[in-house]
Amino acid sequence: MADQPAIEEILTEPLKSGGKLAARFRRVNTLLFAAASLIIMAVIAFLFNDVIVQTSSEYAGHYALSTAEALSAHINRELGLVSLMARSEAVIEWMADEDDLDKKDQAFAEMKSILADLYGFNMYIGLVSSLNQYRVEGDFAATDIRPVEYLDSSNLVDEWFFDCVKSDKDYMLNVGMDYTLQRKRVWINYKIVRDSNTLGVICTGLEFSHLVGELFSNYDYTTMRGLIVDDRGNILMDSAMMGDMTFLHSDYNARIEDEFTNPQILTAFRAHLNASGNYHEATGEPEVVMLSSGSYRHMTISPIGATNWAVVILSGGATLFEMSQFLPILITVLVLMIVVAFTSSAVNYRLIFLPMKKLGRSLELLRENLEGRVYGIERDDELGELSKMIQDLFTKANIDGLTGIYNRRFMENNLDHIMGMLSRTNGLLSVLMLDIDHFKKFNDAFGHDQGDVCLRAVASSLSIAVERSSDFTARYGGEEFIAILPNTDEDGAHVVAEKLLENVRALNIEHPGNSAAPVVTVSIGVTTGKVNYGNRWEAFVKRADEALYVSKQNGRNQYTFIAMQEI
Numbered sequence: 001m002a003d004q005p006a007i008e009e010i011l012t013e014p015l016k017s018g019g020k021l022a023a024r025f026r027r028v029n030t031l032l033f034a035a036a037s038l039i040i041m042a043v044i045a046f047l048f049n050d051v052i053v054q055t056s057s058e059y060a061g062h063y064a065l066s067t068a069e070a071l072s073a074h075i076n077r078e079l080g081l082v083s084l085m086a087r088s089e090a091v092i093e094w095m096a097d098e099d100d101l102d103k104k105d106q107a108f109a110e111m112k113s114i115l116a117d118l119y120g121f122n123m124y125i126g127l128v129s130s131l132n133q134y135r136v137e138g139d140f141a142a143t144d145i146r147p148v149e150y151l152d153s154s155n156l157v158d159e160w161f162f163d164c165v166k167s168d169k170d171y172m173l174n175v176g177m178d179y180t181l182q183r184k185r186v187w188i189n190y191k192i193v194r195d196s197n198t199l200g201v202i203c204t205g206l207e208f209s210h211l212v213g214e215l216f217s218n219y220d221y222t223t224m225r226g227l228i229v230d231d232r233g234n235i236l237m238d239s240a241m242m243g244d245m246t247f248l249h250s251d252y253n254a255r256i257e258d259e260f261t262n263p264q265i266l267t268a269f270r271a272h273l274n275a276s277g278n279y280h281e282a283t284g285e286p287e288v289v290m291l292s293s294g295s296y297r298h299m300t301i302s303p304i305g306a307t308n309w310a311v312v313i314l315s316g317g318a319t320l321f322e323m324s325q326f327l328p329i330l331i332t333v334l335v336l337m338i339v340v341a342f343t344s345s346a347v348n349y350r351l352i353f354l355p356m357k358k359l360g361r362s363l364e365l366l367r368e369n370l371e372g373r374v375y376g377i378e379r380d381d382e383l384g385e386l387s388k389m390i391q392d393l394f395t396k397a398n399i400d401g402l403t404g405i406y407n408r409r410f411m412e413n414n415l416d417h418i419m420g421m422l423s424r425t426n427g428l429l430s431v432l433m434l435d436i437d438h439f440k441k442f443n444d445a446f447g448h449d450q451g452d453v454c455l456r457a458v459a460s461s462l463s464i465a466v467e468r469s470s471d472f473t474a475r476y477g478g479e480e481f482i483a484i485l486p487n488t489d490e491d492g493a494h495v496v497a498e499k500l501l502e503n504v505r506a507l508n509i510e511h512p513g514n515s516a517a518p519v520v521t522v523s524i525g526v527t528t529g530k531v532n533y534g535n536r537w538e539a540f541v542k543r544a545d546e547a548l549y550v551s552k553q554n555g556r557n558q559y560t561f562i563a564m565q566e567i
Helices: 004-086 089-096 101-115 156-166 208-216 245-249 263-275 323-369 382-398 408-423 439-446 448-465 490-506 537-553
Strands: 122-127 132-137 147-150 171-178 183-194 197-207 224-229 235-238 287-290 298-303 310-315 428-436 472-477 480-486 522-530 559-561
Touching: 004 101, 004 171, 004 183, 004 197, 004 224, 004 298, 004 310, 004 323, 089 101, 089 183, 089 197, 101 122, 101 132, 156 171, 156 183, 156 197, 263 287, 263 298, 263 310, 408 428, 408 472, 408 480, 408 537, 428 439, 428 448, 428 490, 428 537, 439 448, 448 472, 448 480, 448 490, 480 490, 490 522, 490 559, 522 537, 537 559
Parallel strands: 522 559
Antiparallel strands: 122 132, 122 197, 132 147, 171 183, 183 197, 224 235, 224 310, 287 298, 298 310, 428 480, 428 522, 472 480
16 A cells, blocks of 8 residues: 555546646747747748848949949930931031031931920030031021031130040030020030041030939938939939939039048949949949948949940938848748647647646546546547546545445545535535455455455445445455435434345355355445534545444344434
């Protein structure tokens, strides 16, 4: 019996810790989920960081490249038209012989067909031989074309002509004022050459405000800034000046160094200036510089084809591609993880903890009602194996291995419970102690094997006599048995005692050594009394044992009743 406390602990453990185990599981599951979420978010951020940087750089390059290509397309279109004029034999012949009216008519007739396609619908013509400057615009007639002024190398306004004549390039570009219209324009100055001799320059302009509007109209000027910068670092266009009309109607002069102090911006642009100098044949691949400080995250420089200019785009991270744009995805992943976690908890509860709760409840009912079976023994999973094991442990712990009825340990444990129940209502309790008459002589005569058979037969007859579900019999020890009858008065106890005597005698087991009868008989001691809070079950058992002693003294094969209040 030394292992009884361990068995009791095993049997009652689900009742004590089942709820705590589920709570611990939920807490651990929540902590693991939180840790897994943090790790996953960190891994996603780490893995996506390079992708985000690369994608942001590509976006920045795309903005600059598209702007450069758009401006290059405008300029190249105008260059193509002006080039047609500059290579026209009629135009070249007139510039070589300015005073020939026929050549003049032919030249201006050809110019007129091209002028209609020019962006500005007007142009200036300067001749090297006479330094005459002509202005051609609108729906003109050749007879109306006369010199409007002389070109003067000392006049800053005429620099366009003299710089282009001295240049080794076919054309030159610059941004300057059209003082006639009081508008800033992008000027295309194209040389007319014959036999390596420069005869003159044709000049036409693109509307600057229109170009700025087209190139930068989609920019968020608070987070993105677009610039057109020449090979000297002069800012020709600035999206930040879009709302400033003085920028479009006056000579605005600024350099990169005047607008920015960020050393990364200045260093990157100086490197670009040192690498450029000539007109770019085509729009080049943009260079993207990641900025570590300031309000901008990227600086992109993209050369503009057919010019010595470059588009410079300064952009904040929010205008391109950054981690915040992954927030919907991350939130979706997080929500899915939460759903999975709660679903997992719910499934685990139904698969594990709810059956464990039912198992614990079945053990509690088994202890209270003294009958029934452990929940789950019909299952074919791990819980079923546990239930069968508990059922087996319960049986071994509470059932007498020889007779198959309850043992003394079960009787003592449940008497505690029964006494507690009856004390609430001052209920009656009857206890019957039984002893097989002269059982030692039976063993001596027939042997211990037959003695065991006799014990099992008597135990079975006792169980038959005790019929109510609240009543039970137990082997008290050796050849002694006990019957516990809750809520049974003296009359009921007498009836059960008589039945027990009759059932044992009816077994008709031969017993020559029995002085009371030739067959196996029992002697019984009976007691009945009210249960109060101060009562202990040991007192009832002791009084029944005293009554049993009287039965033996009076000749055996009988029962004796002594009430609890009798002395």
